[in-house]
Amino acid sequence: MKQWKWAFSLGAAALTLPTGAFAAEATVKDAIQAIxxxxxxxxxxxxFFMQAGFALLEAGVTRMKNAGxxxxxxxxxxxxxxxxxxxxGFGFSFGNGNSFIGTTGFFLDISDSNIxxxxSSLSFADVPMGAKFLFxxxxxxxxxxxxxxxxAERAKLIVYFVFGTLFVGGIYPVIAHWVWGGGWLSALGMQDFAGSTVVHLQGGVAxxxxxxxxxxxxGKYNKDGTTNLxxxxxxxxxxxxxxILWFGWFGFNAGSTFGANGTFFPYVAMTTNLAAAAGAVAALLTCWLVLKKPDIGYMLxxxxxxxxxxxxxxxxxxPWAAVVIGAIAGSFMVFSVLFFDRVAKVDDPVGAFSVHGxxxxWGTLSTGFFAAPDLVEKLGVGKPGLFYGGGFSxxxxxxxxxxASFAFVFVVSFVILYAIKKTVGLRISREEEIIGLDVSEHGASGYPEQLPHGGEYLQAK
Structure with missing residues (x-):
């Protein structure tokens, strides 16, 4: 009798083993997905916290009367x-469509079980759609x-509403789809892991x-063409x-792995940090050599x-290539800022095009030189760079x-901004610019104590 009981128990245990294995496998998979x-x-x-960095940086490098x-x-x-x-924008960028633009997924509803x-372009990442959208x-x-x-310091507030809407809704998504959303540049194998072109070049060109x-x-330029600081x-x-921006960039680049499983996202964080450090040192030294002063602004x-x-x-x-890429970018930036400021006479208060454009x-081109074969194989996008025997492909x-991205963004941005200029206008009046945007646009100063009578006259108005 005891022998039969043992046999029955062993048989029952054997029958439950596959179920237990599957359950364990499912649990591990769920845990990885959650992480x-x-x-x-x-x-x-x-x-998102980078917005705080932009706020402090841009307010700091512009004048007090426009800080707020x-x-x-x-x-x-x-x-x-x-x-x-x-x-x-999300639908145009990543929705299923054609090689030019996405055509599905508008007014995103992540409660839809079939979302x-x-x-399809985001199917490589096994995380909820809500996380993908937020990222x-x-x-x-x-x-x-x-x-x-x-x-900065001279545009009407209405420009933010009009151009901001059209940029996010009709310019940015096109390039995002081309590169990341399954578009024609993606099919060519363009390497832009976290957005040197998709995010930064677009913003810089605009x-x-x-x-x-x-x-x-x-007051920026004199009649004889000389430049005033x-x-x-x-x-x-x-x-x-x-x-803050440096800190946030670890989310920008390392987060683009779309996963914490494995060891790759810390690697991306490391190359990011090395490049930033090299850029700081290279820019400061370049500025010191060219302008004879180690200017803090150029280092930043x-x-x-x-x-x-x-x-x-x-x-x-x-890692060694990350140092080279960062150092070259820091040095290039110095000469670019000086060119646009003194030669081209384009007043870019924060150096947006030089820094981001x-x-x-350079950053997008750099993979064509430095992309390592083992990393290219790991990611499955494009080919190795020139310096690794990959040729010019x-x-x-x-x-x-x-x-293609530069041309598209430049032309469309020009058409939209020119239309705004001819209709509602781009620029505030001379009097408003002299007073400052804080008071002329918002009726309140970021530093009221600096105004006559502590800003009491504003309240009287």
Missing amino acids: DAVWVLVAALLV HIAGKNVLSFAIATLVFWAV GDLF QVVFAGVSLAILWGGI ALVGAMLLGPRI IPGHNTVYAVLGVI NGVLAALVAITASCAYVK VAGI QLWVQFVGIA
């Missing part, structure tokens, strides 16, 4: 980006924040167009802003230029992607 989802969400929050406006527009900018990207079927919307918000730097159409700030009002704000922009450059290549290059171009793809 990845948390990491993507944390990374999205890090990128400059900082506050970052809140407005991100609010506009969120609403427009939810309504149409993933509308976004992508903060990227769009960063791109929009970049472009405002080029038109900033350049805006600065050109608006013209320089009052218009210093910012708070270097400490600018330093804090860059530190060197950090950002290097971060912009490594954004495309952070997952494709070795020029560095974005990947470099050509990168060039084509840059040229």
